[in-house]
Amino acid sequence: MKLFLLMMTALLLGGCSGDWGWYVVNPATKSGMNNLSFLLSGLYYTILLSVTAIIISVVVGLLVALPGLSKNPFLRGINRVYVEIVRAVPILVMILWVYYGLPQVADISITVFWAGVIALALSDSAFEAEIFRAGIQSIDKGQYEASHSISLSYTDTMRFVILPQAIKRILPALGNQLVYMLKMSSLVSVIGMQELTRKANELVVTEYRPLEIYTILVLEYLVLILIVSAGVRWLERRMNADEK
Amino acid sequence: MPVDPQSPLISIRDVSKFFDDFQALKDVDLEVKPGEKVVVCGPSGSGKSTLIRCINQLEKHEKGSIIVDGIELTSSKASLNAIRSKVGMVFQQFNLFPHLTVMDNLTLGPIRSKGLSKQQADDMAMKYLERVRIPEQANKYPRQLSGGQQQRVAIARSLCMEPEIMLFDEPTSALDPEMINEVLEVMTELAESGMTMICVTHEMGFARKVADKMVFMDHGEIVEMSEPGKFFTEPDSQRCQDFLQQILHH
Ligand SMILES: Nc1ncnc2c1ncn2[C@@H]1O[C@H](COP(=O)(O)OP(=O)(O)OP(=O)(O)O)[C@@H](O)[C@H]1O
Ligand SMILES: [Mg+2]
Numbered sequence: 054m055k056l057f058l059l060m061m062t063a064l065l066l067g068g069c070s071g072d073w074g075w076y077v078v079n080p081a082t083k084s085g086m087n088n089l090s091f092l093l094s095g096l097y098y099t100i101l102l103s104v105t106a107i108i109i110s111v112v113v114g115l116l117v118a119l120p121g122l123s124k125n126p127f128l129r130g131i132n133r134v135y136v137e138i139v140r141a142v143p144i145l146v147m148i149l150w151v152y153y154g155l156p157q158v159a160d161i162s163i164t165v166f167w168a169g170v171i172a173l174a175l176s177d178s179a180f181e182a183e184i185f186r187a188g189i190q191s192i193d194k195g196q197y198e199a200s201h202s203i204s205l206s207y208t209d210t211m212r213f214v215i216l217p218q219a220i221k222r223i224l225p226a227l228g229n230q231l232v233y234m235l236k237m238s239s240l241v242s243v244i245g246m247q248e249l250t251r252k253a254n255e256l257v258v259t260e261y262r263p264l265e266i267y268t269i270l271v272l273e274y275l276v277l278i279l280i281v282s283a284g285v286r287w288l289e290r291r292m293n294a295d296e297k
Numbered sequence: 298m299p300v301d302p303q304s305p306l307i308s309i310r311d312v313s314k315f316f317d318d319f320q321a322l323k324d325v326d327l328e329v330k331p332g333e334k335v336v337v338c339g340p341s342g343s344g345k346s347t348l349i350r351c352i353n354q355l356e357k358h359e360k361g362s363i364i365v366d367g368i369e370l371t372s373s374k375a376s377l378n379a380i381r382s383k384v385g386m387v388f389q390q391f392n393l394f395p396h397l398t399v400m401d402n403l404t405l406g407p408i409r410s411k412g413l414s415k416q417q418a419d420d421m422a423m424k425y426l427e428r429v430r431i432p433e434q435a436n437k438y439p440r441q442l443s444g445g446q447q448q449r450v451a452i453a454r455s456l457c458m459e460p461e462i463m464l465f466d467e468p469t470s471a472l473d474p475e476m477i478n479e480v481l482e483v484m485t486e487l488a489e490s491g492m493t494m495i496c497v498t499h500e501m502g503f504a505r506k507v508a509d510k511m512v513f514m515d516h517g518e519i520v521e522m523s524e525p526g527k528f529f530t531e532p533d534s535q536r537c538q539d540f541l542q543q544i545l546h547h
Contacts, residue, residue, distance in 0.1 A: 195392035198355055199451075202386040203406030203458050204378065213405055217396050 077262040078269055088256055092269055095252035099277070102166065102241060102248060103234045106173035110234075111227070113174065114181025119211075121186045132182065139179035145240050148172040152244045169241035177234055184230070188223035189215055221292055228285030232278050239274075249273050305364075306331045306462060306493050307352060312361035314347055314517075321347045322358065323517040329462075329510075334488050335495045336504040336525075339514035340540060345497040348514070349464045352495070353384040366461065382410060385455030389467040391447045393439040399426070399450050400435045403457045411458065418457070425453040429483050445476030449483055456487075463487065465496040499544050505529065513537040 078092070079085035121132030142150075152168035155161070163171075192215050200210040220227075242251035253270040257263045307329040314322035321344045329335055337345050350356040351363060354370060354377060363370040365380050394402050403422035407413040413421070426432040429449035431442075439447050448468055455463060465484065469477045481503045488494055488507045498504065504511060504525065511528035513521035513536075521528065521537040532538050 193392075195388060195390050196394065198386075198388065199392035199394070199454075201355060201381070202353060202384075203454065204382040204410035205406065206410070209409045213409065214394055218394075221396070 073265060074262055075265055077256075077260050077265050088260065088266075089269075091256060092249070092252050092266070092273070095247060095249035096273065096277070098166070098246060098248040099235065099238050102169050102173070102246065103231070103238045106170045106177065106238070107231050107234050109170065109174035110177035110181050110230075113178035115185050117178060117182035118185035118189065121182065122189055132186075136179045136182055139175060142176065144172065144176045144237050145243065147176050148240055148244060151175070165241070165244050165246050168244060169238070169246050173234060173237055173241070176237070177230060180230060181227075184223050184226045185219070188219035188226075191222060192218050224285065224289050224292065228282065228289075231285070232281055235278055235281065236274065305329055306333075306366055307495075308362075308364040309348075309352075310362045310364075312348075312351065312358045312363060314344075314351060314356060314358045314360075321517050322351070324361070325517075325519055327512065327519065327522070329493060329495060331461075332491050332493055333509045334493075334507050335510045335512060336508040337495060337497045337512045337514060338499055338501075338504070338540070338544075339512075339520075343514040344517040345514055346466050347517075349386075349466055349495055349497060352462075353386050353464060354381060355386075382458055383461045384464060385458055385460035385462070386464045387448070387451050387455055387466065387468045389470050391439070391444075391451045391471070393447055393451055393454070395439050398436050398438055399431075399442070402439070402450060403454050406454070406458050421457050422453070425456045426450075428456065428486075429453045430479075443476060444472045445479045448472065448476075448480045452480075452483055452487070462493045462495070465494065465498065467497050467499075469498065469500060501529070501541075501545060513540065515540075 076082065076085060078089045080089055117132055117135050120128035121136075123129055148169065151172040152163065152165065155168070155171075156163050196214055196218070197210060200214045205214065238246075238248055239250035242248060242254060245251065249270060253266050257266050260266065305328040307327070309325055309327040312322055312325045313320060325344075325348060327335070327348075337348065339345055347356055351358045351370075352365065358370075366383055368376045368380050370377065370380065394405070397405065400419065400422055403425065404413075404415070404418035407418040407421060408415060423432060423435065426435055429452055431446055431449055431453075434442055434446060434450070439450065442450065448471075452468075468484070469480050472480065477500070481500060484494075484496070485503065485507055494507075496504075496507075508525045511521070511523060511525050512519055513528075513532070513534070515536050520534050521532050523532070528537075529541065532541065
């Protein structure tokens with residue numbers, strides 16, 4: 054955090070001397086203020102997109118992970134095929150395919166937002182599935198046996214015994230995925246999603262100040278991700294608090 | 298369903314169990330009457346755990362028949378579930394749920410699989426925590442308890458399902474010596490209350506006091522089966538004599 058503050062002041066100070074033209078985003082001037090709020094207005098969709106996508110990808114990831122844990126080779130096969138295929142598709146390609154291809158294949162119309170959400174969620178779900186599978190596999194076999202011995206059903210065993218312990222263990226990994234998702238959401242700018250990166254691109258085109266504008270963009274992601282990381286750490290501490 | 302006191306509650310006939318090519322149980326026969334206490338001993342790897350795990354279906358046997366309370370363990374899923382809740386099991390490693398309090402460990406089964414209300418389950422949990430003499434630990438987490446206390450919680454958790462049969466798989470083997478007795482005392486009281494029990498244990502003092510029937514296993518077979526008086530003084534087989542020598546002079 055200290056390092057970040059140092060970096061930020063260094064950048065700002067640097068801007069006061071050299072070739073920087075911070076005036077484009079100087080909040081003291083009217084146009085600077087307008088530009089700044091234009092850039093920041095992308096925050097809404099970056100967050101909405103990432104959060105919606107991560108929620109869907111966690112759910113899909115869990116649903117894909119469960120057959121991967123089965124004794125049945127066919128179910129395990131479904132899991133493997135899904136994970137291998139989805140993991141092999143670059144996210145940018147996935148976004149283009151979902152936006153331009155899926156509507157034709159499925160004969161539906163799809164908004165930029167939902168194309169972005171679906172593409173990001175699909176891409177990420179393969180990783181979530183692997184995280185869940187590893188997390189669930191790390192739970193001791195005795196926990197299943199104890200659940201069996203008190204007659205819990207498979208669903209109850211998962212819901213009350215296995216998943217609460219597994220999620221605690223994979224929380225750091227899930228936090229990483231959210232950070233990853235926030236970064237990857239910038240790719241949805243290519244299909245016109247009005248999120249942070251798209252806003253910056255549009256402003257660069259009118260203001261010709263790529264250095265300052267993209268620096269602001271970097272800082273926007275940096276702050277966002279530092280906040281998320283702090284939030285995840287806080288959540289981890291809270292979940293572990295009852296262990297003391 | 299009322300059980301004829303003379304007919305066996307558990308009837309194991311000619312049961313074999315394989316792990317791939319390895320035969321862990323070889324044509325095992327065992328009958329347990331209602332209220333009977335059976336103590337199973339034998340060297341490591343002799344199939345003791347496998348035998349009792351077959352009784353509550355943690356393992357599937359490949360050959361022979363196991364009938365519990367009149368229901369054969371190969372029949373419909375519904376009847377298997379009915380059996381499962383009649384057989385309680387206590388593990389060497391306790392296997393408590395670490396993320397739940399003692400109380401929640403005890404009430405999870407009754408609420409989710411027996412459909413009790415929270416209040417009923419809580420009352421039952423307190424009743425059995427008092428039985429195992431740790432009602433004051435109700436709101437702690439398992440890791441805050443000693444090994445002996447954890448194992449007593451595990452016993453109470455099984456009892457909360459109100460089973461007709463209790464299986465114990467070396468319940469004191471993971472405990473520090475000074476905690477063994479508190480667990481054995483609870484088990485002795487349970488035995489005196491009339492519970493049908495099968496205990497895998499090498500605690501021969503407990504076995505002498507409690508067992509109606511002693512079973513000695515070796516290499517997947519029941520080598521010796523007799524009442525404790527005979528078992529400890531004049532066992533038929535050499536293998537059993539050697540084994541008793543070893544653990545009694547340990
Ligand atoms: N899941 C399994 N897969 C393969 N082999 C197994 C499995 N479980 C047990 N076995 C083997 O079956 C044999 C009997 O095991 P079991 O656990 O029943 O022995 P035990 O008498 O309980 O021994 P111990 O006193 O060490 O607990 C052992 O040789 C063991 O290696
Ligand atoms: Mg064993």
